[in-house]
Amino acid sequence: MKKQGGIIWALIVLSLAILCISCRGKSGCSAISGEDPHMTTKGTIEVTARLVEIPEGAIFKRELYDYATILKYQVFKVHRGQIQGDTIFVGHYNPFKPRSEAPDRRVKEIGGNLRVFEAGQIHRMALQVPIEDCFMGGIVNKYFGQDTGPIYWAVWTNLAKE
Amino acid sequence: MRRPRIVDVVVTVGFVLALCSAGAIQTFIELCRGQRLQALDIFRQKPSAANVRAYEKNLEDFSWVSQKLRHRMQYLQYVMLNDAGEKALPGLDGWMFYKPGVEYLVAGGRAITKAKVGPDPLAAIAEFQDELALRGIRLLVVPVPNKESVYPEKLTSRAANLHGIRSGQTSDLLDRLSLAGVETVDLFAEFAQAKQRQTNPADGPLYLVQDSHWSPSGVAVAARAVVSRLLNRGWIGLGSVSYDTKLAPVQRIGDVLRMLQVPEIEQTASPESISCLQVIHPDSGMPYRDDPESEILVIGDSFLRIYETDEPESAGLIAHLAKELKRPLTSLVSDGGASTLVRQELYRRPALLKNKRVVIWEFVERDIEFGAEGWQIIPLPPVPSGTVEKSSGENGP
Known part of the structure; x- marks a missing residue:
């Protein structure tokens, strides 16, 4: 009995240790601004914003075709350029892929260190506007019909903190 | 005739290793790369059905073992059974x-x-x-x-x-x-x-x-x-x-x-x-x-x-x-x-x-x-x- 209790405590301590280590990761909870040379030179607008939500069915692995998906952001800070309002809608190309693996033959000039899109994350992004001038292809827009204003095109996306 | 105990141990350990190896290897790789441990993402979001499904999907998509082995298994399946998978x-x-x-x-x-x-x-x-x-x-x-x-x-x-x-x-x-x-x-x-x-x-x-x-x-x-x-x-x-x-x-x-x-x-x-x-x-x-x-x-x-x-x-x-x-x-x-x-x-x-x-x-x-x-x-x-x-x-x- 005593031996079993020891094993359980050991597992709890091990889990906590792993949790602490994981939070020190580069792209996780570490204090990062998301700034890098790509971020400050690409696009015409640069913001730090919170990803408000991921609508159901917006992001999943697509077998054949490449789409951009529109996501909603709450902007905290505009580092460069100008935006309309605090809420913006941003198109990400093939968001089921890590940003570093997203560029392809068709869309070359995108990237960043973000691996997985999750609601509530803070992203620092270099943007272009409007998306129609940057991307000619399928756009999955779950906000179609709502007043989204101009839709931005994400050129570079890094995980950041507020 | 009684089976030697060593067989039981080997089978059991082998089974447990097979079960745990994918997760253990993924954890090791993520720690080495300084990345966040993906397995713990389940604790970072509300436990809704959609979040749990997304969590499972992400684990599968980003698994190193899966990426290295899946295409080989699919190839074997295709050659031996003429089964080309889901698509x-x-x-x-x-x-x-x-x-x-x-x-x-x-x-x-x-x-x-x-x-x-x-x-x-x-x-x-x-x-x-x-x-x-x-x-x-x-x-x-x-x-x-x-x-x-x-x-x-x-x-x-x-x-x-x-x-x-x-x-x-x-x-x-x-x-x-x-x-x-x-x-x-x-x-x-x-x-x-x-x-x-x-x-x-x-x-x-x-x-x-x-x-x-x-x-x-x-x-x-x-x-x-x-x-x-x-x-x-x-x-x-x-x-x-x-x-x-x-x-x-x-x-x-x-x-x-x-x-x-x-x-x-x-x-x-x-x-x-x-x-x-x-x-x-x-x-x-x-x-x-x-x-x-x-x-x-x-x-x-x-x-x-x-x-x-x-x-x-x-x-x-x-x-x-x-x-x-x-x-x-x-x-x-x-x-x-x-x-x-x-x-x-x-x-x-x-x-x-x-x-x-x-x-x-x-x-x-x-x-x-x-x-x-x-x-x-x-x-x-x-x-x-x-x-x-x-x-x-x-x-x-």
């Missing part, structure tokens, strides 16, 4: 089929019942037609048969005597479109007749062997059928550009093979040799190019893209429609998105409707059920300033 179905004589298309075909009544739960294609198409009519624009709908609907005999020898099949759901939609006064081109009948006419094996099939799309022969049949309907209805007349064609052979690894994402299968497969006819301008010899001022807009999916913006370019349905009509067209293509996404794109690009008298709307048959984003009702874009809307009476003969 592809090997047929006869090297033919490959897109599995969701086959499922659409065989689902029959079940598919119809399911479709009635979601948005109805008829409502979206009829609404689109009505809005176009208010601007004096005609709509021609062109559902493209799935490959397995045209070549069921390549799927199974039990369909050897069939020249083509139409699923219950497709027939149902075509009937209802007809009742609603929507003009459609029946490519099922056109392809069935074309197959029967083909006596020379050198003509080649109407669809590609390894790919889900049509061949240049299929493109030619479809182009003639669409143009014939436009001319018969008197919606548009022939133009004055006598386009030429030139042979443009290409080699292509089929999309059904590529979507398996098993490099070993792609490497062992020979690319399909395809004899395309590229449409060229009679004076300059340059490949066909769209004209945004054209009176005809073609919208659709990858059946428009293949050979047109894919290599060899200007040899797809759009270019061949232009050749048959002797006039350039305007086009808008959304891969896999002909049900809704292409009309959303049209909404964002109102200039594409400028000067139009006819819209040709192509979509592949399986999108009746599986179209990306369903069949939403999408309004037409506002009329660009300075453009006067025509009444439907101005359509002319």
Whole structure:
């Protein structure tokens, strides 16, 4: 009995240790601004914003075709350029892929260190506007019909903190 | 006779190792790379059904073990069991089929019942037609048969005597479109007749062997059928550009093979040799190019893209429609998105409707059920300033 209790405590301590280590990761909870040379030179607008939500069915692995998906952001800070309002809608190309693996033959000039899109994350992004001038292809827009204003095109996306 | 205890231990330890190894290796790799431990993401979000599903999916997609081993296992499965996985179905004589298309075909009544739960294609198409009519624009709908609907005999020898099949759901939609006064081109009948006419094996099939799309022969049949309907209805007349064609052979690894994402299968497969006819301008010899001022807009999916913006370019349905009509067209293509996404794109690009008298709307048959984003009702874009809307009476003969 005593031996079993020891094993359980050991597992709890091990889990906590792993949790602490994981939070020190580069792209996780570490204090990062998301700034890098790509971020400050690409696009015409640069913001730090919170990803408000991921609508159901917006992001999943697509077998054949490449789409951009529109996501909603709450902007905290505009580092460069100008935006309309605090809420913006941003198109990400093939968001089921890590940003570093997203560029392809068709869309070359995108990237960043973000691996997985999750609601509530803070992203620092270099943007272009409007998306129609940057991307000619399928756009999955779950906000179609709502007043989204101009839709931005994400050129570079890094995980950041507020 | 009592089994040695060592066997029990080895089996048990081996089983536990096999169970835990993927997670342990992933954790080790993420720690070495200084990345966040993905396994703990479950504690970082609300435990909703959607979040748990997304968590499981992310674990699977980003697993190092899965990425390294999956394609090898799939290759073995393909070679030993002729099983190509979730997305592809090997047929006869090297033919490959897109599995969701086959499922659409065989689902029959079940598919119809399911479709009635979601948005109805008829409502979206009829609404689109009505809005176009208010601007004096005609709509021609062109559902493209799935490959397995045209070549069921390549799927199974039990369909050897069939020249083509139409699923219950497709027939149902075509009937209802007809009742609603929507003009459609029946490519099922056109392809069935074309197959029967083909006596020379050198003509080649109407669809590609390894790919889900049509061949240049299929493109030619479809182009003639669409143009014939436009001319018969008197919606548009022939133009004055006598386009030429030139042979443009290409080699292509089929999309059904590529979507398996098993490099070993792609490497062992020979690319399909395809004899395309590229449409060229009679004076300059340059490949066909769209004209945004054209009176005809073609919208659709990858059946428009293949050979047109894919290599060899200007040899797809759009270019061949232009050749048959002797006039350039305007086009808008959304891969896999002909049900809704292409009309959303049209909404964002109102200039594409400028000067139009006819819209040709192509979509592949399986999108009746599986179209990306369903069949939403999408309004037409506002009329660009300075453009006067025509009444439907101005359509002319």
